[in-house]
Amino acid sequence: MPDRTNTAVEQTANDWRLFVIIIMLWLGVVARRLIGDEPLHVRKLLGELLLSLIFGVGLWALGLLQGLNGLQLITLGAFSALGGGRTVELVLRFVAQLKKG
Secondary structure: OOOOOOOHHHHHHHOHHHHHHHHHHHHHHHHHHHHOOOOOOHHHHHHHHHHHHHHHHHHHHOOOOOOOOHHHHHHHHHHHHHHHHHHHHHHHHHHHHHHHO
């Protein structure tokens, strides 16, 4: 019988680290929205959730989650959730200011 190799989709589905980091990032976004002073806008919340999804996939794709045990992964996810969204927001504002001149 031929040796069956896992496809990229199967490898992603079997890597629990990706899902843990994405859940941690999403929880951070939702928590910031719930305790923040700004009114809750569904469109902005969904945008932040998508940015955190992209950030989590980026961490996974770069291999930064490999070799971490559960506690290290949760710690990375918690710190990323706290600062990652705000960092992305500041970078986007900076780029917008550069475009304005």
